[in-house]
Amino acid sequence: MKMVGYPTKKVKHENKGLYLGNKGMSFEDEINQSNEYYLVHDKAVIHKKPTPVTVVKTESFGKRRVRINEAYYVQPSTTDYNGIYRGKYIDFEAKQIASKVSFPFAFIHAHQVKHLKAIVAHGGIGFVLLRFSHYQETYLIDAKDLVEKYEDSNCKSLTYIWVKENGIFIPTGYRPLLDYLKAVDAMYFKGE
Amino acid sequence: MKMVGYPTKKVKHENKGLYLGNKGMSFEDEINQSNEYYLVHDKAVIHKKPTPVTVVKTESFGKRRVRINEAYYVQPSTTDYNGIYRGKYIDFEAKQIASKVSFPFAFIHAHQVKHLKAIVAHGGIGFVLLRFSHYQETYLIDAKDLVEKYEDSNCKSLTYIWVKENGIFIPTGYRPLLDYLKAVDAMYFKGE
Numbered sequence: 001m002k003m004v005g006y007p008t009k010k011v012k013h014e015n016k017g018l019y020l021g022n023k024g025m026s027f028e029d030e031i032n033q034s035n036e037y038y039l040v041h042d043k044a045v046i047h048k049k050p051t052p053v054t055v056v057k058t059e060s061f062g063k064r065r066v067r068i069n070e071a072y073y074v075q076p077s078t079t080d081y082n083g084i085y086r087g088k089y090i091d092f093e094a095k096q097i098a099s100k101v102s103f104p105f106a107f108i109h110a111h112q113v114k115h116l117k118a119i120v121a122h123g124g125i126g127f128v129l130l131r132f133s134h135y136q137e138t139y140l141i142d143a144k145d146l147v148e149k150y151e152d153s154n155c156k157s158l159t160y161i162w163v164k165e166n167g168i169f170i171p172t173g174y175r176p177l178l179d180y181l182k183a184v185d186a187m188y189f190k191g192e
Numbered sequence: 193m194k195m196v197g198y199p200t201k202k203v204k205h206e207n208k209g210l211y212l213g214n215k216g217m218s219f220e221d222e223i224n225q226s227n228e229y230y231l232v233h234d235k236a237v238i239h240k241k242p243t244p245v246t247v248v249k250t251e252s253f254g255k256r257r258v259r260i261n262e263a264y265y266v267q268p269s270t271t272d273y274n275g276i277y278r279g280k281y282i283d284f285e286a287k288q289i290a291s292k293v294s295f296p297f298a299f300i301h302a303h304q305v306k307h308l309k310a311i312v313a314h315g316g317i318g319f320v321l322l323r324f325s326h327y328q329e330t331y332l333i334d335a336k337d338l339v340e341k342y343e344d345s346n347c348k349s350l351t352y353i354w355v356k357e358n359g360i361f362i363p364t365g366y367r368p369l370l371d372y373l374k375a376v377d378a379m380y381f382k383g384e
Contacts, residue, residue: 045310047270052242053260068245071260078239082274087315089281118237123279 034176046083139167238275331359
């Protein structure tokens with residue numbers, strides 16, 4: 001029963017949320033904790049998709065338990081997060097960058113940009129959450145803006161300055177830690 | 193490079209779709225192939241979520257490659273499929289049953305029913321695709337109907353007869369193999 005010593009991600013979040021505030025929390029943890037907050041408070045239903053793996057070898061043990069002995073990570077075909085908010089389909093990717101000056105497009109997969117473009121074409125809300133870790137600042141960038149820049153062959157990145165001007169700043173809070181739905185309201189539900 | 197001998201799921205679908213028709217295809221394969229058809233024809237963006245696993249041990253090999261040496265399947269916290277269709281958020285679970293008489297509620301997790309209920313409350317479209325493998329028949333059951341039956345403590349299953357009367361039958365086709373969006377049109381976009 002080796003599993004016992006390895007708490008699931010969920011347990012880890014809860015512990016961190018309770019005892020450590022957001023100290024040592026990853027960007028992903030902050031988003032997941034905020035999504036949990038939104039879910040519990042019936043504000044939105046947004047989940048992170050599991051990381052896809054290709055399973056090669058498994059082994060049965062105990063009573064109907066399966067241990068995976070060989071597997072590999074595979075590239076996700078979509079973005080990491082999706083769900084529903086204010087009756088609308090929501091879809092986004094979250095990226096953290098160490099650079100002080102820009103978010104290079106090499107850090108986002110072409111098929112993820114294509115996916116966000118399709119979401120917008122079908123009437124959904126698509127965006128990217130960008131965390132500049134040096135400044136500890138997070139911004140929401142609308143998918144339409146991202147796609148336009150991405151498809152401009154002269155453009156290889158989003159500069160920090162451009163992001164500050166065109167994105168919506170998301171302050172770090174307490175509950176939820178990262179209230180990105182406020183930025184969604186400001187970007188997509190203006191005056192409603 | 194052991195990975196080479198193990199084609200990804202995607203490759204398998206393509207081969208099957210091209211050379212074998214739907215012979216030997218699983219219910220899941222049929223849905224995935226239909227989703228691929230919808231995506232390519234710009235009808236909808238609906239994907240299966242990856243099966244969640246908890247990774248315990250990994251090992252690096254080659255150039256920036258990671259092999260997972262120990263992992264376990266964990267219970268999904270949501271349904272298997274979601275996406276966007278006709279501007280609406282779509283969410284569903286697919287279940288195949290061997291029984292000739294009913295779909296027992298023991299085959300669906302309580303948190304999946306709860307998730308579908310939340311989706312409906314937030315204005316999304318939620319349903320279950322039920323395949324009675326004995327009859328080779330597939331039906332769409334609206335989440336509201338499912339939830340009502342599920343929450344009725346006298347009710348432990350959906351009978352085949354009830355499903356035939358309350359669900360929408362989905363014929364097996366060629367392209368896509370399982371045109372379940374027609375059933376979605378009939379159930380949720382009547383007269384539009």
